[in-house]
Amino acid sequence: MGTEILAIACDQQILRSYTLPFAGSVLVRTGQEVEAGEPLAEIKMPERYQVFDVVNGLKINPSNIERHIERLVGEPVKAGDVVAQKSGLISRIFRAPQDGMVVAIRDGRITLALGEKKLQVLATYPGTVVEIIPERGAVVAVQGLLLQGVWGNGLNSSGELVSLDAAEPAAGKKQPTADLQGKIAVVPHVATKAAFSALLSREPAGLVLGSVMPELLPDLEQAPLPVMVLVGYGEYEIDALSKAMLRQMEDQTVYLNANEADASEQSRPDLILPGKAQVSPGLFREELRLEVGRRVRLLGKPYTGSTGEIVELPEEPEKFASGLVMRTVVVRREDDLIVRIPRENVELILE
Amino acid sequence: MENRRTLSVDIGSQNTRAWLFEQREDGFALACSAVAETTAASGQDLRAGVARALEGLQEKSGVRLLDLQQNLIRAEEGISACGLSVSAGKPIRTVLVGVSDTYSLAALRRLVSLFYTDVVLEIDLQDDLNATAQLEKLIAANADLFVCAGGTNQGAFKPVRAALDNLRIVYQSLPRLVRPQLVYAGNEALADYAREELEAGEDFHRALNIQARTNAESLAAGWPAMLGAFRRLRRQQLTGLAELEQDWECEALPSAFAASRVVRLIDRMNPEGKGAMALDVGCSSTIVIAARGEEFIGTISHPPISEQVGKDTSRYSTLPIDVQSAAVYMLNKKLHQAFLPATLEDLAIEQAWTRVRLHYALRRTRESFPWFGYDPELGLLDPYEPVLLSGESLVRVPAPQQTLLMALDGLQPHGITTFALDSDQLLAGLGSLAEKEPLLPVQLIDSGVFSNLGTVICADAPERPARRVLTLEIDRGESARETLDVRRGEVKRVESTPAGPMRIYLSPGELTDVGMGLPGLGGWVTVPLSEVGTVIDARGRPLDLPEEMNKRSEAFYNWLWELGG
Numbered sequence: 001m002g003t004e005i006l007a008i009a010c011d012q013q014i015l016r017s018y019t020l021p022f023a024g025s026v027l028v029r030t031g032q033e034v035e036a037g038e039p040l041a042e043i044k045m046p047e048r049y050q051v052f053d054v055v056n057g058l059k060i061n062p063s064n065i066e067r068h069i070e071r072l073v074g075e076p077v078k079a080g081d082v083v084a085q086k087s088g089l090i091s092r093i094f095r096a097p098q099d100g101m102v103v104a105i106r107d108g109r110i111t112l113a114l115g116e117k118k119l120q121v122l123a124t125y126p127g128t129v130v131e132i133i134p135e136r137g138a139v140v141a142v143q144g145l146l147l148q149g150v151w152g153n154g155l156n157s158s159g160e161l162v163s164l165d166a167a168e169p170a171a172g173k174k175q176p177t178a179d180l181q182g183k184i185a186v187v188p189h190v191a192t193k194a195a196f197s198a199l200l201s202r203e204p205a206g207l208v209l210g211s212v213m214p215e216l217l218p219d220l221e222q223a224p225l226p227v228m229v230l231v232g233y234g235e236y237e238i239d240a241l242s243k244a245m246l247r248q249m250e251d252q253t254v255y256l257n258a259n260e261a262d263a264s265e266q267s268r269p270d271l272i273l274p275g276k277a278q279v280s281p282g283l284f285r286e287e288l289r290l291e292v293g294r295r296v297r298l299l300g301k302p303y304t305g306s307t308g309e310i311v312e313l314p315e316e317p318e319k320f321a322s323g324l325v326m327r328t329v330v331v332r333r334e335d336d337l338i339v340r341i342p343r344e345n346v347e348l349i350l351e
Numbered sequence: 352m353e354n355r356r357t358l359s360v361d362i363g364s365q366n367t368r369a370w371l372f373e374q375r376e377d378g379f380a381l382a383c384s385a386v387a388e389t390t391a392a393s394g395q396d397l398r399a400g401v402a403r404a405l406e407g408l409q410e411k412s413g414v415r416l417l418d419l420q421q422n423l424i425r426a427e428e429g430i431s432a433c434g435l436s437v438s439a440g441k442p443i444r445t446v447l448v449g450v451s452d453t454y455s456l457a458a459l460r461r462l463v464s465l466f467y468t469d470v471v472l473e474i475d476l477q478d479d480l481n482a483t484a485q486l487e488k489l490i491a492a493n494a495d496l497f498v499c500a501g502g503t504n505q506g507a508f509k510p511v512r513a514a515l516d517n518l519r520i521v522y523q524s525l526p527r528l529v530r531p532q533l534v535y536a537g538n539e540a541l542a543d544y545a546r547e548e549l550e551a552g553e554d555f556h557r558a559l560n561i562q563a564r565t566n567a568e569s570l571a572a573g574w575p576a577m578l579g580a581f582r583r584l585r586r587q588q589l590t591g592l593a594e595l596e597q598d599w600e601c602e603a604l605p606s607a608f609a610a611s612r613v614v615r616l617i618d619r620m621n622p623e624g625k626g627a628m629a630l631d632v633g634c635s636s637t638i639v640i641a642a643r644g645e646e647f648i649g650t651i652s653h654p655p656i657s658e659q660v661g662k663d664t665s666r667y668s669t670l671p672i673d674v675q676s677a678a679v680y681m682l683n684k685k686l687h688q689a690f691l692p693a694t695l696e697d698l699a700i701e702q703a704w705t706r707v708r709l710h711y712a713l714r715r716t717r718e719s720f721p722w723f724g725y726d727p728e729l730g731l732l733d734p735y736e737p738v739l740l741s742g743e744s745l746v747r748v749p750a751p752q753q754t755l756l757m758a759l760d761g762l763q764p765h766g767i768t769t770f771a772l773d774s775d776q777l778l779a780g781l782g783s784l785a786e787k788e789p790l791l792p793v794q795l796i797d798s799g800v801f802s803n804l805g806t807v808i809c810a811d812a813p814e815r816p817a818r819r820v821l822t823l824e825i826d827r828g829e830s831a832r833e834t835l836d837v838r839r840g841e842v843k844r845v846e847s848t849p850a851g852p853m854r855i856y857l858s859p860g861e862l863t864d865v866g867m868g869l870p871g872l873g874g875w876v877t878v879p880l881s882e883v884g885t886v887i888d889a890r891g892r893p894l895d896l897p898e899e900m901n902k903r904s905e906a907f908y909n910w911l912w913e914l915g916g
Binding site for chain 2: 004017021022023024043046048049050051053103104106107109111113136150151213214215217232233234261263264265266267299300301304320321322323324325326341342344345347
């Protein structure tokens with residue numbers, strides 16, 4: 001397993017692919033500037049389907065079915081069009097309930113695809129289209145500040161970034177109502193469900209949480225707004241680099257993409273502050289690896305969330321307190337403490 | 352041929368493992384193995400990770416495997432045969448369509464269980480679902496794979512025909528980028544109709560009926576079609592797989608399925624035996640495979656992290672760990688799957704969680720295969736020997752005693768069995784070569800490629816704690832024999848004799864069952880050399896654990912101490 005890479009970067013080219021799950025139409029062109037929420041690709045699909053049993057529905061003899069069906073497969077229909085009918089003293093008619101198309105006529109059943117719905121893929125931050133993915137979508141790039149987290153609930157939004165000292169107001173202080181409306185709020189730690197509910201009641205546009213206690217997970221998953229966790233589960237401080245990045249972003253409009261982290265896709269949730277600089281399409285990102293001088297964030301007790309600089313990468317594996325023999329990285333933390341930690345237990349910081 | 356070399360590669364979600372085998376005078380042998388990071392995320396080509404793993408093999412073996420273009424060198428001096436297995440990739444979104452829940456749907460669940468599927472929808476054709484609702488559900492499922500079984504041969508076919516009609520609409524109407532695959536494993540009288548009706552070309556995979564007759568099930572009848580569907584999906588989803596298969600002249604197998612071949616082989620190598628079992632515990636999934644004659648059981652389960660799992664993990668910890676600490680560890684490990692325990696506390700949680708994951712996987716296996724002899728309270732009732740242990744959570748452990756105790760607590764077997772360890776995580780690697788080089792896995796298993804962890808004798812007696820339940824007489828081939836009394840609640844170890852096999856006479860108490868057929872019945876047992884030795888587990892079933900956390904963790908600690916771990 002390679003080292004996990006965590007971006008806490010000031011001037012980063014941020015590239016993201018936005019793709020449809022089906023073959024559709026791309027709505028943008030290379031070089032086009034797009035806004036957050038702008039559709040990049042879409043596909044029109046039937047809103048619903050209807051299967052009509054001609055034999056039972058019209059009460060007809062199955063051997064004569066052909067004469068009662070008025071449409072062919074692939075033929076479009078308008079709402080009210082007769083699709084099948086039995087004439088006679090007591091006539092029975094099956095009309096298309098909505099505009100659509102006949103998609104199948106088999107075994108005495110007619111299947112209609114009805115209505116139309118659009119499935120779109122939207123940009124989640126403003127940027128420049130740098131690549132078109134034919135029939136699927138586009139890659140959007142922006143130069144800016146990028147802060148990645150470890151967990152997201154799959155939603156996204158944007159707003160002015162504000163930092164709160166704690167999830168709940170100090171004792172004796174009244175809880176403000178809806179004071180975070182339209183804002184992305186940063187909270188260092190949320191310990192209880194009550195504290196999380198209190199945050200939600202202030203109606204922020206999104207939440208960036210340093211760390212959370214495990215029992216909050218169901219609430220985070222069901223939150224109606226985007227939530228990103230920066231460090232992890234437990235009671236940990238936000239690391240110094242992330243704190244510095246959040247300070248730079250404060251009071252500015254940021255884009256919170258709290259997409260679900262997926263290790264197999266090497267994707268993480270993130271917070272973006274687009275910059276003014278032009279994107280430089282075509283530049284390749286350097287391959288990051290553990291090297292002396294690189295900064296890392298540490299995982300595992302008692303170091304979780306602290307950051308430091310690699311000072312040594314010993315070749316020989318070392319035995320840890322657990323008894324496991326593992327390859328090591330030696331890190332000088334921000335507080336000058338030197339720690340030896342398994343290579344698997346660090347996140348390499350992309351700055 | 353001299354120095355004939357064979358290569359096997361397993362592409363996992365995190366790691367790509369490669370093994371190089373050489374044919375020597377006394378048969379095939381493992382020359383070396385290497386691991387590299389898998390490159391299977393979107394935009395990556397998995398051949399890059401494979402090339403890195405092969406570079407690792409080159410470095411270790413001194414044998415040149417790759418040419419300047421990073422292509423595998425074949426020909427006479429190169430690799431004679433390749434095996435390829437894959438567990439990387441997102442779970443395959445699967446829809447099952449069957450004529451009844453208890454009959455064909457249950458069989459379909461068993462059929463798809465080793466193919467990395469995520470069953471997102473089941474359609475029971477006996478439900479009152481009308482055709483429109485069925486179609487809407489099939490479309491909304493957005494599935495990669497549809498598996499349909501339609502009753503016994505010559506059985507009813509009308510509802511199946513209607514479902515096939517809907518499947519055709521789903522297949523033809525949705526412009527999916529990854530073409531869905533359709534497996535038909537039902538009434539053979541309808542198979543040709545299904546092929547023509549679905550008009551899916553090579554995306555249609557016809558299997559023999561897995562339930563050709565009432566009360567007769569053959570999962571093997573469905574495997575070739577499932578393998579075909581699996582390969583076509585993964586070739587679309589994983590960049591570089593199709594090219595790799597073409598260059599190496601081999602077809603990829605699902606890793607768990609490849610591993611199951613080895614388990615079936617071990618069972619066949621010992622036709623008078625009890626059956627073979629393999630357990631693979633990784634961070635995100637646990638695989639259970641068992642084979643005994645014609646009987647086959649195989650599942651992949653993904654244990655959830657819930658409050659109950661936290662409680663169970665705290666309960667099985669060798670250190671006093673509260674539920675919240677266990678939950679914090681598990682959830683963070685889920686976020687950082689490569690994380691390894693560096694502290695004693697983290698190790699205790701990891702190992703307790705491994706026990707809980709085994710319990711969960713065995714319970715799930717029992718749900719899918721109701722005839723599987725496992726009871727959540729009483730443990731593994733069916734005898735299997737050997738029980739092969741694999742996967743990071745069982746292999747990457749500081750001491751073999753810890754692995755053995757985790758397996759013992761996770762399975763809670765009865766009677767006498769042997770645990771073996773797949774230290775090189777070779778199961779899938781051997782399985783994917785079994786077709787091309789049938790002798791290779793046989794010779795490697797014979798050569799002891801799986802290390803013998805230990806023989807376990809479980810003595811179960813309805814006695815009060817500390818009452819003697821079993822006496823052992825140990826014959827190491829020397830003039831004097833040792834005796835050892837084992838009391839209810841104890842775990843004891845008898846160290847192996849390096850000189851060779853050792854004989855142990857079991858003299859159980861009147862009520863003690865040691866798996867010899869009846870309580871009170873004993874006899875001689877010959878035990879081979881093993882890493883841990885012979886372990887006598889007299890804790891009974893179910894495990895009687897102290898309620899108080901400190902006493903409970905002390906008990907686990909003492910049992911581990913007894914094993915020398």
